[in-house]
Amino acid sequence: MASTSTLPTPARPVTNPPTGSLPPIPTPKPRRSLPAAPDTRSASPYRPSGLRTPSSPKPSLRSPLSSSNSTSNLSTVRSASNGRTPSSPDKSLRRTISIASFPQPPKAAGSSNRPSTASSVTGVPASGSTGSGTGTGSGSKPKRGSRLSTGTTSSYRSSKTPSLLNGSADGKSILADARDPEASPGHSRSSSAQGSCSTSATTFDDVDDASTAKGGEGGSKKEMKGNVIVSVRVRPDAPNGETARTHGEWSVEGRQSLVSYRGKEGGDYYYDNVFTSHENNAKVYDSAAKRLVRRVMEGYHGTVFAYGMTGTGKTFSMQGTATSPGVIPLAITDIFSFIRETPHREFLLRVSYLEIYNEKIHDLLSAPAAGSGPAAQQEEIKLREDSKRGVYATPLKEEIVQSPTQLLRVIARGDHSRRTSSTQFNSRSSRSHAVVQIVVESRERVPSNNAQDKRAGIAPGGVRVSTLSLIDLAGSERAADDKERRTEGAHINKSLLTLGNIISGLSDSKEKQASSGDGRHLPYRDSKLTRLLQPALSGNSLVSILCTVQLVSGVNANTGETLNTLKFAARAKNNIVSHAKKAEEAYGAGGGDSGSRVLLERYRMEISALRGQLDTQAKAQAEKELKWDEQQFEKEAHARHEEQVLEMQLARTALKERIEHLNRLILSSKSTGVNNHGSMSALGRLSRMSSIDNGTRSLRSSASQSTLGAGYSHSMRPISFMSVTSNDPMPGFPGGSFGHEEEDDMGEFGDGKASLQRQVTALQADLGDKNRYISTLERRLLQARRSSHSRMSVGVKSTTSTIAEHPDSSALLREKDMEINELRIQLDDKDRMLAALRSAARHRDLAAITGDAQSPDLALAAKGEIPTAPNSPPTTSHGSGPTPMDKGASPMAPPPLPAHLRNGDGEGERDRKRNMDEVSKMLDEMIQGRVEGGHLERDSLGAVKNTVDFSRRVSTSAEVRGLKPSPPTPVPTAPLPASPPK
């Protein structure tokens, strides 16, 4: 079994402590006798506190102090010491530094394989049976519990006190053997915890609590001691790592954690771990630091530091190399492994890196200006003390790290800034103490089933903050030749001396505390290093000390230095008492580890605050988007509405136009006088009557103005009509208004019984249409002529050639001319008809006024013997000469009566007859003219009909490009009644 499993063995006091370059421990003050518990050691000129006497022979729960202070032990020690160092009774250096004097664990009290301390203290005074070198002689392996140290030989034994660091504090025997086969080799370490030693020590509860429960200071003290691990590492001589097992007077037994020196002032030195020169960094880490690192992750403070002479391998052990990573990189790997293995907690890591150079603190992570030293432009870093944080440097940069790589990079950056120089013993000697501090914040995660709490960032537990300090001390050295080295060396040595003094003083302090309750003042403030290490040294932290030595024989041997290192290690193990507790959990940003330092809490709160802000912003954004969407929708709806309104307006306009057009067509159709039965209306008849009124003005222009400009409205009288009737209001239509009656009389209109006025109106409308059409044609014609002219004027040949080359154009022109002529003729016909109608109307009116005696005529007319207009007023019998109205005769006017039917009024009768004849003649002439012109032809019955082929004309006109006028109101083709025979 490994040496770690062995039980404590009694220590052998060193009679002649080695001397070296380490400054001597201050001269002890004469120990005062305490009245309450008189100390028998006061009789001794040596400080008994420095000597670790064997434990009490009986396993007990007594405290180490009580054990060590027992009279029997003391007497043994004293006698041993006195016996061994008679020549130096007044030497101030502590004589015995025995780790093996730690009390036995309570649970192992009954263990049979644990040797009695009484029996182990066999080697007393110089009479020891083994004598110098006994037990460590060549080839003889000393056995635990039986090792003797006699004469000038001392034996220092490391106990395996149950502790947080050896995994046996609760007696569950989870003993972490440094030689645990599960430990990974340094070269192939994985970041997984599986590759590392079991850390079932995490099952431990707080040691102090447990030990207190076990009843007593004794148990507590024992376990506290177990919280400090001291290891010694032997550096190989040769670069290849090969070193003889024996180095002259030195011998190393790794399995027994033993270093023996058989020279003058020699002795056996047992520690928790002794690493031979064959053992690599992984082994060192697994045995010396791994558990401590895991404990730090659980909430304890932990400190690992390397101590030793320059060039003995401190930096090699702490940092390692690429192929053999040291304590720092392996610890980093384990930290993240632990985090991965602990899903129920969340962690936050921050790291700082400082160095103490010439008693000044420098931040190795604050990037100095290029070309300047690390100290350049750096604010002076001071050490402060806080009840929660203890001693800390400020201002110091702390970097939050999230991965092993990141953490290693940060540390590598710091290493780069660290001061190194070449010394006699080390080409790259560290000239400063370097302190890496990794602060671990952790707390329970919110249970996954409570999503609401998780969202709100509410954690069930507080934040626990612990610190892992990894310290590579500068090496103690002899005075150098170089002045700068000398200065550095002086500072280094001074700080190391102070450290040694404090560790030595810890024993006194404990003893004093135990006896009087008053602790002795320790000079922590004498150096920056000890000030910074104060929390760890005073018991608030788990401690692991790695002392490096190089065992060289011969002239260059630094035996004194080596022995000093070994003694320092022994003293540290013996004196440092750790009562490390798990850090308290801090709740909220204001509690625990200086409140605001608890970044995990601060970040958590910040996260929840930011999350709240994010939610609010997201909500506001969503509302904004919703509003914007609504606005967009409204805008689109509005635009759509406007489009629809526009479309409707257009549709309405189109419909109105259509209606207008249709109305016009209807009226035009009606104006033709063709009723549903195909009979010719009076209007139809009238439309074909020519007027002989030579003085009648052409209605074309006025009609054009009225119909083209004012449109066609029932409520608006055409200008043409007005112009015609302005001076001659139509009889029978008082006031000249016939709007309503016009509507009412539509039926009559179709039956040929329409009033004359309406016929005139219809004709006006028809005329308007035609005028429009004509003017359109005229315009087109004009344009055609102009373009034709312009074409013809292009060249000399153009005139003939154009006509010759464009026979179609000339033909078209001719056709258009013909069409216009025809239309003019029609217009003239209508003018004449109008004139005739007016004339007839006047005649009728005159007749009505002047010939009241014509009633018999009217009566006859009523009987149908005489044709008459249905609504014709009674004609007058005035036989006066011809009036202007006599020139025309209305077809509705009663025809002239036969002479035999008249009342002897031959004159009037003649006049009438003449008038009628005139009218008949006029009409006949008109018809005849048309017939001769080829526009009308007579049928067999003597009726006339129109011969103009409108369909042909329309199609012809339509053939003209861009000219599609509305077809003119076709001239009724109904046969006109034959003019009465003369």
Ligand SMILES: Nc1ncnc2c1ncn2[C@@H]1O[C@H](COP(=O)(O)OP(=O)(O)OP(=O)(O)O)[C@@H](O)[C@H]1O
């Ligand atoms: N165990 C070891 N195995 C192999 N080489 C080692 C070992 N220990 C130290 N060395 C080598 O010895 C030399 C000095 O080691 P290192 O710098 O670590 O010493 P040191 O104690 O830190 O010195 P200083 O106090 O001057 O800084 C280095 O080259 C290092 O590689």
